Amino acid sequence: MRTEPHTQELLIVFMDISHFERAMRGKDPQTIAPHLEGFYKRVGAAVRGAGGHVCKYLGDGAICIFEEAEADGGVCAVADLKSELDGWMASLGWDCELIVQAHFGSALVGTFSDGETTFLEVVGRAVNTAATLDSTGITLSAEAFRKLSPETRKRFKKHSRPVTYIRSEDPRTRRRPRGRDL
Numbered sequence: 001m002r003t004e005p006h007t008q009e010l011l012i013v014f015m016d017i018s019h020f021e022r023a024m025r026g027k028d029p030q031t032i033a034p035h036l037e038g039f040y041k042r043v044g045a046a047v048r049g050a051g052g053h054v055c056k057y058l059g060d061g062a063i064c065i066f067e068e069a070e071a072d073g074g075v076c077a078v079a080d081l082k083s084e085l086d087g088w089m090a091s092l093g094w095d096c097e098l099i100v101q102a103h104f105g106s107a108l109v110g111t112f113s114d115g116e117t118t119f120l121e122v123v124g125r126a127v128n129t130a131a132t133l134d135s136t137g138i139t140l141s142a143e144a145f146r147k148l149s150p151e152t153r154k155r156f157k158k159h160s161r162p163v164t165y166i167r168s169e170d171p172r173t174r175r176r177p178r179g180r181d182l
Helices: 020-024 029-049 068-091 125-131
Strands: 006-017 053-058 061-067 098-113 118-123 138-141 156-159 164-167
Touching: 006 029, 006 068, 006 125, 029 053, 029 061, 029 068, 053 118, 061 068, 068 098, 068 138, 098 125, 138 156
Parallel strands: 098 138
Antiparallel strands: 006 061, 006 098, 053 061, 098 118, 138 164, 156 164
């Protein structure tokens, strides 16, 4: 991947551990740190193994990108990662699961610096679209779904307007009345 900032078509993936704050409430932060590191290692290995890049970790979440040629493998890797992490968190006694939102679109990506630290960043409307998808498990935008192989598409089902695709085993999201925040 080129490092100078440029516009590129990408699969943009947001992932987050649901109910993490609630599960960690009252726990000593020092006991949480090794588990967060375990989360980061699992995410990093899965994403890199599928040809992707972790742009950043955000506490109990991450933003990852995959080039167009790696979109199908990236979605498969993230689906496998969800199963692995959900099982791992259950074994720790956490009432949590990995929530994933993915969108394919054009974004500005590249290496940026604050003068001392260099970091990979991705910004743009496609990033915002990925971040705002409703999800109860894994949700793909229609644009992301179209990048999948016929075999991978079988793992997902069509869901609500705007059209998104969720894993066949994930529950549907709750519908919100239009024009009201709940």
